[in-house]
Amino acid sequence: MRRIAIVGAGQAGLQLGLGLLGAGYEVTLVAERRPEEVRGGRVTSTQLMFGPALRIERDAGLALWDDTAPVMPAFELSHWEPEGQPDVPPRRFTAPFDREVRSVDQRVKLSAWLELFEERGGRAEYRSVGPADVASVAAAHDLTVLATGRGELSALFEPDTSWPAHDGPPRSLACFYVNGVAHDTADPAAGYVRNTGVPPTGDVIMMRALTVGGPCDILLIEGKWGGAYDCWADRPGAGDGLRRALELLRAYAPWEYERFRRAEPTDAGAALYGAITPAVRRPVARVDGDRRVLGLADAVAVHDPVTGQGANNAARAAASYLDSILRRGDLPFDEEWMRGAFDTYWASARHTHAFTDLVLREPQPEHVGRIMETAFDRPEVAHRFANGYADPPTYRDWLMDPDGADAYLAGFGR
Known part of the structure; x- marks a missing residue:
């Protein structure tokens, strides 16, 4: 039985690990937090998932929330310039999605998948892994996959210089999970994915989701540096942060303020702040001299969340790598195979990265x-x-x- 290690227990790492278990591989998953710690921790993303990625989960038997996660049937885009043309109403279009769109809080999804991984016989090691630890993990397995883009591990992979380099994050980010948003049958758009762009301030993106306490709404604020939305350096608590966000909505998206004005955080961990520097890295890293490890999803391709592609990218990456591993049979997982596995995935995923870069381009x-x-x-x-x-x-x-x-x-x- 071939032994595979996966470092990182996000969407991509867990999906790949569960798929390999189902195919009869011996899988070790290294995760920083236990299921109960994930479930009781802070929100980590907005994880908007579109139809093709949801089908990947469903085909793998991992779509555990079909009966509880809200479906968002359409997309609404608004453009308003309150500072330059305050008397001109926002321009807006609404378009139906051809396939379902959902969002499940990663605290809900990943904690359940971690438990499922152990129930199905996977070996889970709960500990932090730094660059110096990767060699020992790789030495004990036929293949080691790094599936986390956080911290020092991503630095093991060299930048891909064929892609434009970003010298810093293009936006500041703030995200809130809330209850109490007005959902009236006379206002169906309240259940859509909605984006309001206000130059030069940034974008606010709203969506429905399933969180630890049930259905909720998510408010994601993408702030251009130096604009009104760039105001989160003090990292306020969920309640104070949401009150600040509501004042921003009152000024820059008043129709959304009317929907959100009675909103409250879903829980104490319902706020997330940060900034993401997009990057594309080469997929193979060398550790301990000549030993190779393979990068997956965020470890080698990181996107800003403005286009909602992160979880979709991870699901596609895990499915593509699983197929490449199964096709390899008993042959060695050498560097040539690793590069080929990444190239198969990247042939499509490169367009996702290019699309997100285009949306963020100024002008x-x-x-x-x-x-x-x-x-x-x-x-x-x-x-x-x-x-x-x-x-x-x-x-x-x-x-x-x-x-x-x-x-x-x-x-x-x-």
Whole structure:
């Protein structure tokens, strides 16, 4: 029986580990926290998941919340300029999703998957692993996969210089899980994924979710540096932070303030602050001289959450690596195989990274501005844009390509 170690117990690491257990591999999972610590800790992400990624979970028998996690049927995008044109109402479009969209608090999902991993015979080691510890883990296994992008472990992987390097995070981030948001049958948009962009302040993104206490709403604030949304350096508690966020909504998205004005944090750990520097790294690292380890998901490709791709990227990465491992059979997991496994996954995932970089680009390319202007007027353009979030490679021939955009918009007289 082949022995595989996975360091990191997030979406990608646990999904891969459970898949390998089901295929008869001996799997060791190294996690920093036990299930009860995950469940009782702070929120860690917004984990918006689109139809294709949800299907990966369902096909693997891991979609444990189909009966309880809210479904978000549509996407709403608003653009408002209250400082320059306060009397001009926001521009807005709404487009239905073709497939389901959900969000399950990682505290709920990962704690349950950790318990399932142990129930199915996986070996879980609860401890911190630094760069110096990786060699001993790798020496005891046929393959070692690093599935965490946090801390010093990600530094084991060299930057991929074929991608533009970011010298710092493009946005400051604040996230709140809340109860008490108004959900009225006369206001169906309250159950949609919603994004309000206010230049030069940033974006606020709202969504429904399932958390430890049941259904809730998530408010994610993406602040441009130096703008009004960049105000979280003091890391306030959940209650104080939410009150500050509500004042921002009152000023920059008043229609959202009306929905959120009675909101309260779901629990003491319902606030998250931070900033993410996007990065693409080479997938193979050497430890202890000539021993190789393979990077997975955030360990080698990190995205800002503005496009909601993190959990989807992790699910796709784990599924792709699982397939590559199973196809390898009894052959060695050498460096050539490792690079090939990553390349198979990256052939599609590279478009996800490029899409997120495009959304964060300042200023936006001229052809992107024309596409969005058309989307506010033409529902079919809004629909195509909204559903590209579920499958970013579909943006390649129009949103990502000025000539393709010209050809597409010509059909609308643009």
